[in-house]
Amino acid sequence: xxxxxxxxxxxxxxxxxxxxxxxxxxxxxxxxxxxxxxxxxxxxxxxxxxxxxxxxxxxxxxxxxxxxxxxxxxxxxxxxxxxxxxxxxxxxxxxxxxxxxxxxxxxxxxxxx
Amino acid sequence: xxxxxxxxxxxxxxxxxxxxxxxxxxxxxxxxxxxxxxxxxxxxxxxxxxxxxxxxxxxxxxxxxxxxxxxxxxxxxxxxxxxxxxxxxxxxxxxxxxxxxxxxxxxxxxxxxxx
Numbered sequence: 072x073x074x075x076x077x078x079x080x081x082x083x084x085x086x087x088x089x090x091x092x093x094x095x096x097x098x099x100x101x102x103x104x105x106x107x108x109x110x111x112x113x114x115x116x117x118x119x120x121x122x123x124x125x126x127x128x129x130x131x132x133x134x135x136x137x138x139x140x141x142x143x144x145x146x147x148x149x150x151x152x153x154x155x156x157x158x159x160x161x162x163x164x165x166x167x168x169x170x171x172x173x174x175x176x177x178x179x180x181x182x183x184x
Numbered sequence: 185x186x187x188x189x190x191x192x193x194x195x196x197x198x199x200x201x202x203x204x205x206x207x208x209x210x211x212x213x214x215x216x217x218x219x220x221x222x223x224x225x226x227x228x229x230x231x232x233x234x235x236x237x238x239x240x241x242x243x244x245x246x247x248x249x250x251x252x253x254x255x256x257x258x259x260x261x262x263x264x265x266x267x268x269x270x271x272x273x274x275x276x277x278x279x280x281x282x283x284x285x286x287x288x289x290x291x292x293x294x295x296x297x298x299x
Contacts (some may be wrong), residue, residue, distance in 0.1 A: 080224075103286070105286075105287075105288075112292075112293075113292060113293070114188070114274050114276070114290030114291050114292055114293055115227070115274070115288075115290050116290070117287045117288065117289075120286075120287070160226055160227070162226075164286070171229055171232070171242060171243070172229065172288070173226075173229075173243075174219075174226030174227040174228070175226050176224060176225050176226045177225075177226055
């Protein structure tokens with residue numbers, strides 16, 4: 072069945088370095104992808120999204136890359152800060168209505184000072 | 185702005201007891217969702233309501249019922265709680281924005297333990 076997974080369950084980076092969090096998806100019908108950040112004890116928060124007709128999208132310190140050929144999604148965080156420590160989820164939807172969004176298991180990012 | 189508010193934040197139930205998780209949003213969103221999050225896993229959709237007056241099953245609906253009381257409120261009911269329903273429950277709402285972006289806003293979660 073469809074699944075969204077992550078290559079690494081945890082990632083540890085030095086403060087100031089760039090972080091790259093990866094995600095694989097299996098549903099070729101998915102056309103909308105979202106990255107969420109979840110801090111301890113809180114609900115997920117939207118970071119950035121990308122539609123399937125795009126390869127790259129940039130936000131403030133974050134970039135999402137989409138490679139449809141290999142069904143791979145990545146989140147790049149520039150100049151990682153301690154406040155970036157959290158669990159990051161990728162999510163996919165078969166349509167931009169967002170219904171039945173499928174979430175990956177998450178990657179925990181640790182930022183070392 | 186309150187955003188999405190869930191009550192209660194914590195709850196302990198005995199097996200077989202029933203309870204209702206409440207959720208309200210003040211962003212005038214049409215769509216609302218209930219997810220559960222288990223350790224080491226992502227969020228799994230239980231039920232969703234695309235608009236007021238409609239509800240549909242998600243990935244894991246068994247053992248749950250929902251009510252879209254009005255545009256603001258979407259409740260989740262456990263009729264006979266089981267230990268397998270021990271989880272953190274999140275309510276979310278969303279609105280389709282321009283160019284199809286559908287940003288979901290989540291509540292703080294309800295940590296439910298069934299003993």
